[in-house]
Amino acid sequence: MRRSELLRWAVRDSRGGLTASWVGGLGYQGGLIALPWCLGRALDQGITGGDRGR
Numbered sequence: 001m002r003r004s005e006l007l008r009w010a011v012r013d014s015r016g017g018l019t020a021s022w023v024g025g026l027g028y029q030g031g032l033i034a035l036p037w038c039l040g041r042a043l044d045q046g047i048t049g050g051d052r053g054r
Contacts, residue, residue, distance in 0.1 A: 001009075011018065
């Protein structure tokens, strides 16, 4: 069996796991990209002038 045939077989055989890891990786990267934006909004909206509460 040639290398290309072996690779095609391995990808075809584990298609579900590869898809799940790809989607999970996209979600993780999306979360890492969104984290600074979310923290910035929380700080900007959470700290208001004249607010003496916690």
